[in-house]
Amino acid sequence: MNIFSWNYFSLVVKHTVHSLRPNLRYSRGGIRISNIGVRCLSSNDYCFPKTDVAQSYMGYLNYTIDTKHNPIRVSSNKELAERMDRIPLENYRNFIIVAHIDHGKSTLSDRLLEITGVVNPHAKNSQVLDKLDVEKERGITVKAQTVSMIYHYRGEDYLLHLVDSPGHVDFRLEVSRSYASCQGAILLVDAAEGAKAQTVANFYLAYSMDLKLIPVINKIDLDTADIPRVEEQIENMFELPKDDIVHLSAKTGKNVKYLLPKIIESIPPPLNCQRDAPFRAQIVDSWYDSYLGVILLINIVDGTVQKGSKISSYRTKNKFEVKEVGIMYPDRTPFPKLVAGQVAYIIPGLKNPNDVYVGDTLYDSNFSVEPLEGFEEPKPMVFVGAFPTQGTNFKKMEESLNNLFLNDRSVTFQRATSVALGQGWRLGFLGSLHASIFKERLQKEYGEDLIITAPTVPYKIHYKDGVEQIVSNPDDFPDSLEKTKISYFSEPYVDAYMSFPKEYVGKVMQLCNANRGAQEDIQYSPTGMVFLTYSIPTAQLIDDFFGKLKGVTKGYASLDYEDAGYKPSDIYKLEILVNGEGIDALSTVLHKSEINRNAKEFVQRFKKFMRIQQFEVVMQAKANGRIVARETIHARRKDVLAKLHAADISRKKKLLARQKEGKKLLKSRGQVRIPPQAYQAFLRRQ
Numbered sequence: 151m152n153i154f155s156w157n158y159f160s161l162v163v164k165h166t167v168h169s170l171r172p173n174l175r176y177s178r179g180g181i182r183i184s185n186i187g188v189r190c191l192s193s194n195d196y197c198f199p200k201t202d203v204a205q206s207y208m209g210y211l212n213y214t215i216d217t218k219h220n221p222i223r224v225s226s227n228k229e230l231a232e233r234m235d236r237i238p239l240e241n242y243r244n245f246i247i248v249a250h251i252d253h254g255k256s257t258l259s260d261r262l263l264e265i266t267g268v269v270n271p272h273a274k275n276s277q278v279l280d281k282l283d284v285e286k287e288r289g290i291t292v293k294a295q296t297v298s299m300i301y302h303y304r305g306e307d308y309l310l311h312l313v314d315s316p317g318h319v320d321f322r323l324e325v326s327r328s329y330a331s332c333q334g335a336i337l338l339v340d341a342a343e344g345a346k347a348q349t350v351a352n353f354y355l356a357y358s359m360d361l362k363l364i365p366v367i368n369k370i371d372l373d374t375a376d377i378p379r380v381e382e383q384i385e386n387m388f389e390l391p392k393d394d395i396v397h398l399s400a401k402t403g404k405n406v407k408y409l410l411p412k413i414i415e416s417i418p419p420p421l422n423c424q425r426d427a428p429f430r431a432q433i434v435d436s437w438y439d440s441y442l443g444v445i446l447l448i449n450i451v452d453g454t455v456q457k458g459s460k461i462s463s464y465r466t467k468n469k470f471e472v473k474e475v476g477i478m479y480p481d482r483t484p485f486p487k488l489v490a491g492q493v494a495y496i497i498p499g500l501k502n503p504n505d506v507y508v509g510d511t512l513y514d515s516n517f518s519v520e521p522l523e524g525f526e527e528p529k530p531m532v533f534v535g536a537f538p539t540q541g542t543n544f545k546k547m548e549e550s551l552n553n554l555f556l557n558d559r560s561v562t563f564q565r566a567t568s569v570a571l572g573q574g575w576r577l578g579f580l581g582s583l584h585a586s587i588f589k590e591r592l593q594k595e596y597g598e599d600l601i602i603t604a605p606t607v608p609y610k611i612h613y614k615d616g617v618e619q620i621v622s623n624p625d626d627f628p629d630s631l632e633k634t635k636i637s638y639f640s641e642p643y644v645d646a647y648m649s650f651p652k653e654y655v656g657k658v659m660q661l662c663n664a665n666r667g668a669q670e671d672i673q674y675s676p677t678g679m680v681f682l683t684y685s686i687p688t689a690q691l692i693d694d695f696f697g698k699l700k701g702v703t704k705g706y707a708s709l710d711y712e713d714a715g716y717k718p719s720d721i722y723k724l725e726i727l728v729n730g731e732g733i734d735a736l737s738t739v740l741h742k743s744e745i746n747r748n749a750k751e752f753v754q755r756f757k758k759f760m761r762i763q764q765f766e767v768v769m770q771a772k773a774n775g776r777i778v779a780r781e782t783i784h785a786r787r788k789d790v791l792a793k794l795h796a797a798d799i800s801r802k803k804k805l806l807a808r809q810k811e812g813k814k815l816l817k818s819r820g821q822v823r824i825p826p827q828a829y830q831a832f833l834r835r836q
């Protein structure tokens with residue numbers, strides 16, 4: 151809609167600049183208007199392109215003039231609290247940064263925290279919001295983090311709540327929970343890599359939740375940046391106008407200052423909140439502190455809460471008195487009170503992690519209220535058995551698990567017993583990366599040493615009478631279909647969405663077919679990317695499918711997936727027997743086509759980790775009632791003839807016969823000593 155001409159626009163610019171900054175000369179001091187847009191002279195940045203609608207230039211102009219580095223300096227928490235207290239609800243902005251993994255969310259968060267004075271810009275901050283050791287070491291965000299900032303813009307204070315979210319597909323639930331407390335999202339796209347599967351998934355999630363989207367192209371400092379291509383992608387794929395895109399480098403800080411005004415101008419405040427109503431809030435996250443007990447991050451929808459407030463939890467019906475309230479700035483900063491619209495923490499004084507649920511509604515105990523809509527329950531896709539290396543550590547490890555569970559509510563766990571490994575737990579995770587991060591956290595943060603069994607997905611047994619049963623422990627899977635009441639088995643599938651440059655399409659299809667996949671859709675984008683959808687068994691997906699996909703595409707592919715229900719499948723339990731005795735911890739469920747190869751490999755590998763025993767040990771792999779592979783470890787033979795005279799033949803025969811008998815007896819008792827190290831080594835190699 152070309153309402154305003156460029157000349158008219160120049161006039162508007164002159165007047166706007168003049169009214170906002172009477173001393174600023176539009177042609178020399180601050181900006182230069184040319185046929186291609188507006189250039190900021192002080193930084194010599196080319197800021198804003200020419201658009202059709204002069205109204206948007208007005209907005210741009212305001213940013214140009216009001217984007218001075220303007221960190222808030224406060225001398226105490228009291229002053230910060232007072233300043234925040236004076237900010238009206240209309241000046242709140244709650245937003246999330248979403249992107250594909252490694253596109254720069256945490257780095258951008260660092261820059262925003264510096265601009266707003268939450269952290270010192272000279273302190274060389276790096277990934278301030280990646281607080282967990284495992285996040286720092288692996289350079290990935292695992293937990294969503296919220297931080298509050300004050301930004302001074304056009305003479306007013308604004309309170310911003312920023313959520314830095316994880317990018318990996320396993321943590322999508324964490325992202326979707328965070329969306330609930332936001333009205334806007336920054337959709338960050340890497341200038342070199344362009345939109346990837348995760349960008350698309352996050353876009354649709356944000357779009358479906360009605361969030362205002364701000365497209366941002368990051369890493370413009372890279373030599374490999376291809377801004378026109380990424381702009382085109384954003385416009386074509388997400389229907390977000392090119393002119394709305396902010397170009398920046400989170401690493402160097404270039405243009406980041408334009409983002410905050412844009413957030414204030416475009417994202418609406420949380421106006422569904424009522425400050426005068428009785429207190430009502432949603433638990434967004436929880437974690438455990440060994441001194442303070444449970445800490446809750448809450449999104450306050452109505453009313454206020456302070457130290458001493460008596461509040462109840464809707465789901466557990468627990469009542470408690472609040473011990474402390476405050477904001478994350480970027481760490482816990484106690485405040486006298488919190489008000490509706492804020493996303494902040496409270497310490498409820500609870501010691502038992504099971505007393506709270508993420509997504510639950512908290513409310514003023516003196517009133518009865520409508521609960522807020524809860525969150526999607528986590529649906530574990532990967533199960534493993536976990537056992538303490540030393541059986542005696544069971545109690546201590548259960549405590550650690552409970553604490554970690556409070557910090558990561560997407561994990562499910564229940565007690566399990568294994569004949570081979572003793573007492574332990576069956577843990578459920580959202581994906582394999584999630585499982586490996588959890589194990590690492592348990593080891594690093596709680597110093598626990600554990601044996602983890604091979605990951606498995608939840609299989610379904612369909613009985614002839616119509617009953618269905620989910621089995622997430624392979625050892626509980628029936629030995630065969632014969633002579634049972636079972637009609638058939640089924641396994642879970644996902645729709646896997648992959649994107650990669652078109653030259654890899656053949657190799658990716660080959661990989662998908664080798665993983666029992668079935669093609670569902672293929673789209674070629676004008677920018678040379680392929681978007682491919684395959685239906686793939688979840689069991690294949692968790693067997694490092696992403697790693698293999700990256701391998702065949704030289705790292706260029708990205709992957710996202712969605713639960714696609716169960717499909718009938720020819721699956722069997724593969725059992726490892728040692729001298730006829732099944733070892734429960736080593737059972738797996740596999741598709742018919744994979745049984746023989748795996749059976750052979752399993753027995754050969756397990757043999758390597760077994761010590762030579764006093765008698766012969768036979769290792770077998772059994773599937774569907776049949777032995778499909780076998781390996782033997784021959785007995786260590788004690789030289790019972792060593793002290794005998796060479797001519798004493800009959801005595802020799804007698805001794806050898808007795809030795810044979812003894813070994814037979816030992817073998818028949820099946821008393822094979824399997825050292826825990828053998829399990830550990832075998833399972834680690836899986």
Ligand SMILES: Nc1nc2c(ncn2[C@@H]2O[C@H](COP(=O)(O)OP(=O)(O)OP(=O)(O)O)[C@@H](O)[C@H]2O)c(=O)[nH]1
Nearest residue numbers: 251252253254255256257290291317369399400401
């Ligand atoms: N050259 C360049 N590198 C950047 C820029 N922004 C981020 N990076 C680098 O990109 C890598 C990933 O950045 P992160 O901020 O950890 O990305 P993320 O999106 O938070 O990653 P996840 O949380 O794991 O999804 C790091 O090595 C950053 O230093 C940028 O503007 N330019």
